[in-house]
Amino acid sequence: MLKMKQLLGFVVAAGMLFNISAYAQDAKVIKLATTTSTENSGLLGYLLPKFEADTGYQVQVIATGTGKALKLGSQGDVDLVMTHAPNAEAKFVNDGFGVEPRGIMENDFVVLGPKNDPAKIRDSKSAEEAFTKIAKSGVAFISRGDDSGTNKKELLIWKAADVKPDFAGYKAVGQGMGKTLLMANEMQGYTLSDRGTYIAYKGKLDMQIDFDGGKTLANPYQVILINSAKYPDLNHKGARAFSDWLISDKGQQLINDFKVQGQQLFKATYHK
Amino acid sequence: MTEGWLALIQQAFGLLFSLDPDVWSIISVSFSVSFAALLITLLPSLIIGFILAFSHFRGHWIAINLVQTLQSVPTVVIGLLVYLLLTRNGAFGNLHWLFTQKGMIVGQMMICAPVLVAMSHAAFTSVDKRAWETCRTLGASWLGAVWVICRELRVPLLMAIIAAFSRIVTEVGCSMMVGGNIAEVTRNIPTAIALETSKGDFAQAIALGLVLLILSLILNFLLGALRGAAQPRSH
Numbered sequence: 001m002l003k004m005k006q007l008l009g010f011v012v013a014a015g016m017l018f019n020i021s022a023y024a025q026d027a028k029v030i031k032l033a034t035t036t037s038t039e040n041s042g043l044l045g046y047l048l049p050k051f052e053a054d055t056g057y058q059v060q061v062i063a064t065g066t067g068k069a070l071k072l073g074s075q076g077d078v079d080l081v082m083t084h085a086p087n088a089e090a091k092f093v094n095d096g097f098g099v100e101p102r103g104i105m106e107n108d109f110v111v112l113g114p115k116n117d118p119a120k121i122r123d124s125k126s127a128e129e130a131f132t133k134i135a136k137s138g139v140a141f142i143s144r145g146d147d148s149g150t151n152k153k154e155l156l157i158w159k160a161a162d163v164k165p166d167f168a169g170y171k172a173v174g175q176g177m178g179k180t181l182l183m184a185n186e187m188q189g190y191t192l193s194d195r196g197t198y199i200a201y202k203g204k205l206d207m208q209i210d211f212d213g214g215k216t217l218a219n220p221y222q223v224i225l226i227n228s229a230k231y232p233d234l235n236h237k238g239a240r241a242f243s244d245w246l247i248s249d250k251g252q253q254l255i256n257d258f259k260v261q262g263q264q265l266f267k268a269t270y271h272k
Numbered sequence: 273m274t275e276g277w278l279a280l281i282q283q284a285f286g287l288l289f290s291l292d293p294d295v296w297s298i299i300s301v302s303f304s305v306s307f308a309a310l311l312i313t314l315l316p317s318l319i320i321g322f323i324l325a326f327s328h329f330r331g332h333w334i335a336i337n338l339v340q341t342l343q344s345v346p347t348v349v350i351g352l353l354v355y356l357l358l359t360r361n362g363a364f365g366n367l368h369w370l371f372t373q374k375g376m377i378v379g380q381m382m383i384c385a386p387v388l389v390a391m392s393h394a395a396f397t398s399v400d401k402r403a404w405e406t407c408r409t410l411g412a413s414w415l416g417a418v419w420v421i422c423r424e425l426r427v428p429l430l431m432a433i434i435a436a437f438s439r440i441v442t443e444v445g446c447s448m449m450v451g452g453n454i455a456e457v458t459r460n461i462p463t464a465i466a467l468e469t470s471k472g473d474f475a476q477a478i479a480l481g482l483v484l485l486i487l488s489l490i491l492n493f494l495l496g497a498l499r500g501a502a503q504p505r506s507h
Contacts, residue, residue, distance in 0.1 A: 065471065
């Protein structure tokens with residue numbers, strides 16, 4: 001009988017130990033939902049090993065469109081999000097899912113088109129003017145159409161330009177940035193891209209930047225924690241550690257130092 | 273979560289029965305492209321199947337095995353091939369068919385042709401050779417004789433057509449690569465399901481999935497009914 005009790009005690013103790021170790025394992029993993037642009041450009045591949053070496057955490061990345069990343073956040077499927085769609089992010093915070101949004105960096109969007117610029121947008125004063133000219137010219141415009149941050153930005157520009165994106169040349173393709181660039185290249189039409197993916201694909205494309213700059217095309221990234229009142233059992237400690245590290249002097253410096261083919265892609269923007 | 277599921281299914285049925293224009297445009301793209309591919313491929317494939325069954329030439333055996341093998345080529349490989357042919361610097365780049373319905377039709381023709389040839393060949397070989405001679409001696413023309421034999425074989429031939437159609441209407445690889453999933457132009461049921469799932473909008477994906485399920489159920493029942501109707505022939 002005693003043996004039985006001992007055995008039981010041993011099993012319970014082992015179980016507890018195992019649980020604790022599993023919990024410790026869990027507490028070391030941070031799940032981050034982010035956009036394809038931070039993943040495809042190689043920024044995360046460059047930052048995460050340094051963060052992991054500094055803190056001992058392990059970050060698991062789910063790279064998807066901004067829309068879905070925020071959805072994952074509001075369902076409590078991830079510990080924090082890093083996205084680039086200010087309006088959608090504001091809604092995410094106002095609805096009580098996200099807390100402590102921090103602007104960590106920005107890059108910019110560019111309007112790409114065929115080398116001969118058939119819609120003559122090169123001397124436009126604004127992105128809105130460039131878009132209006134494209135719509136009038138009858139040349140194709142290839143839209144991501146996948147509810148990503150880039151897609152949301154593009155739709156905002158059409159709205160500001162007061163053009164309905166349903167003209168004959170408008171094609172919503174529902175693909176990621178890279179595939180959309182290849183399709184725009186095949187059809188020799190215009191498209192809106194983040195600068196990072198464009199630089200990564202430049203060698204494969206027979207296109208160039210026909211319009212860039214201006215306030216409209218700025219592309220700010222925020223990192224947002226998930227509300228612990230809504231989802232108490234997420235890894236909030238790890239999420240906060242990552243957010244703090246990104247805005248630390250070291251994190252901001254590393255963001256500025258990241259280069260693709262000799263070009264700086266992201267500008268660190270956190271203001272204390 | 274169960275409530276979420278119920279709500280999703282309700283939304284999906286709502287989309288279908290309210291004749292949501294987006295959903296129906298996707299369904300019509302699927303059917304028009306696949307029907308066109310099937311109709312264009314049908315007659316040449318039947319003729320090739322007939323020739324393979326009723327004639328013997330050098331390399332006959334190789335031809336038959338080649339067709340059998342082509343039936344199981346993955347659709348993404350066919351997609352890649354068509355993409356390379358139609359791309360701007362490809363052999364047929366000047367047609368500008370990449371990311372159009374025409375391009376999708378070409379891809380689907382290549383997918384369904386081997387199925388049609390192999391299955392019609394199998395049907396034609398089941399015919400007694402004497403049927404052909406009997407027709408000819410009774411004064412039927414060459415075409416007339418073919419017609420009589422096709423009528424005789426209407427059940428297995430119809431089965432070949434249904435198998436080919438269900439293969440192209442459900443394939444996603446080639447349509448995605450060659451068509452490019454352009455809204456209201458080349459977005460068909462399978463590519464739309466892939467897109468909506470990647471966006472995390474499941475209602476439309478489920479609605480379209482239901483359409484495919486119902487379609488394959490109908491086609492399978494048809495096949496079953498036809499098999500039942502196929503009378504064993506006495507020789």
